[in-house]
Amino acid sequence: MQLLAIDTSTSAITVALHDGFRVTAESTTLDPRAHAEHLAPGIRDVLGQVGVEPGAVTGVVVGIGPGPFTGLRVGIVTARTFGYALGVPVRGLCSHEALAHQSWLAGRRGELLVATDARRKEVYAAAFSLTRAGSERMGDVIVARPADLPEHWRSLPTIGRGPLLYPDSLPGGIPSGGVGGDLLDVSAGALADLAARRWSAGEALATAALEPGGGFDGLEPLYLRRPDTQPAPPSRKSTLG
Amino acid sequence: MADEPLVLGIETSCDETGVGIVRGDTLLFDAIASSVDQHARFGGVVPEVASRAHLEEMVPTIERACREAGVALSDVDAIAVTAGPGLAGALLVGVASAKALAVALGTPIYGVNHLASHVAVDIVEHGPLPEPAMAMLVSGGHSSLLLVPDVTHDVRSLGATMDDAAGEAFDKVARVLGLPFPGGPHIDRAAREGNRIAIDFPRGFTSGRDLERHRFDFSFSGLKTAVARWVETRHRAGEAIPVADVAASFQEAVVDVLTRKALLACKEHEVDHLLIGGGVAANSRLRALAQERCDKAGVVLRVPRPELCTDNGAMVATLGAQMVLKGREPSDLGLPADSSMPVTLVQA
């Protein structure tokens, strides 16, 4: 198995390769404004690091957000196209699951809030329960002003850039050195690890893999917001080409 | 034939998801998915709606292009993609997809200029471009006069619109006349029943100091305002609006300025081939008047068929193939999408 993992839902353009046993290569660049510039070179890098030809990749997993739309789409269209070009399956996973899983891998247990930057003074947020068996999402991912999140959520230990941006509303930021804390952006290594665990289970369980928490999400971005068509003025270009 | 480069081109600068496949200077297939219907109710392209549609259509359009062209992706020699100018978020979907193909297939990638692609596409329609050629690009997004010594690396801007693009003026006037979006085809149709000298609408930058200072530039916002005022005045007086006459007279003002300046540019730069591209090139009156004036001036007029005038992937593939044929270096895999890519920068 050579599983390629990609996530562009946060400030990190992150790519990893997993051989079925462990993450063998990872490349991460922090640049929230240049996802498309760094992603393809990142893929080439991780493949090059371990001498794997693109044609040897057996599957692709991509973080489907939530996250700022433009960067998010870069990752998803890259995964879909790459998988199509090589004729290998492509799976999507909620990016917050990858963040929670990374915290779990570092040894964190108990309840956890993932809160990432949604811009416009809002965060994307989801609560997780981390047990010995793994991390499980408690309910939907939502987009809201930090102060409007459920009281119980706001007091939880929190990862993602939310606490950094809104320390008053989200006081649970886990400081550097805290177990499974200090996680601001998604790591494709954690995404790959999570996917590899679910992939093998999912292949065997087929439809069971589609159950919430147990399998994969679709390949549609978790937009959580409708396109902003009003009152933003239409672009200068018409459809005349 | 088989040793000519097989190039797949991707275009997502506005609301068309285009994938074209070209071998050398032969077009094999041009696949297009348009989100125009989703924008119609907003009276213009909504960038976020366009970007979402590109993401959904990207892989199916690549798939369709390959199937219809009868080629396997693994046979593709190079990938070309519109790097700019265009809507930033829309461009990024195409650029990311093109890079994914380039990495997966191990091919070079050419990030190309959308405007140069509009010029290059006529190669698959009417053969090699004379060097230099004069090109006029008119669409909802651009109105430019270009001197093109070599479409793969030397494109010079002689002039451009200072305000609205020509196609944009069509859309806005259509709205004033109660015609649907996009306005171009509807104005064209309405104008056929009208008198094009019924109303003497203004021709921007065509006389005196304006012409000196903006010899090959265009301005259509004054014309658009003049039409709106003319219509409103009649409206207030309770008179019926002669839609066909307004459409015909407005259209005449636009195509008169466009063709006059294009031929002036040909004359002053001693170029005897004029190419017209962009969506407005589908306008029947523009084609007719351009032909008439070119014939009179001894200039050869080249206009690709309408499907190749509007945004499409074939034009990108064509320019990419020309770059391969001319031995141009491919772009770096880190190439950016540049929403305001200058027309003189042919390759990113």
Ligand SMILES: [Zn+2]
């Ligand atoms: Zn165009």
